[in-house]
Amino acid sequence: xxxxxxxxxxxxxxxxVAASLAAALEQRGVSAILVDHRVFPLPIAQAFTDSAAExxxxxxxxxxxxxxxxxxxxxxxDS
Numbered sequence: 001x002x003x004x005x006x007x008x009x010x011x012x013x014x015x016x017v018a019a020s021l022a023a024a025l026e027q028r029g030v031s032a033i034l035v036d037h038r039v040f041p042l043p044i045a046q047a048f049t050d051s052a053a054e055x056x057x058x059x060x061x062x063x064x065x066x067x068x069x070x071x072x073x074x075x076x077x078d079s
Contacts, residue, residue, distance in 0.1 A: 001069060001070060001071050001072075001073070002073075002074045002075070003065065003069060003074075003075050003077060004018075004021065004074065004075070004076045004077065005077045005079055006018045006021075006076065006077065006078050006079065007079055014078055014079075015036060015037075015078050018034060018036065018076050018077075018078035019034060019036075019078075021076055022034040022076045025074055025076075030074055031072055031073040031074065032073070032074045032075075032076060033068045033073055033074070033075050033076070034076050034078065035061060035064045035065055035068060035075055035076070035077045035078065036077075036078040037078070039060050039061060039064040040057050040060060040061075041056055041057070041060050042056060042057060061077065061079060065077055
């Protein structure tokens with residue numbers, strides 16, 4: 001069970017690195033799950049516009065990580 005969180009400035013390459021890391025782990029036979037903007041309940045342009053939208057978005061990310069994190073998987077969180 002492992003959780004890898006990608007954090008950084010906007011447009012710094014987090015999504016690219018997260019996807020590449022998940023793919024590299026899969027190639028090595030590790031069950032890797034990428035959690036990214038596709039789980040957002042709001043359109044990505046609205047996900048962080050104010051504190052209420054950000055709270056909803058962060059809750060969705062947390063819930064998805066909790067669902068996906070198992071003893072045999074690695075979750076790569078692109079936040």
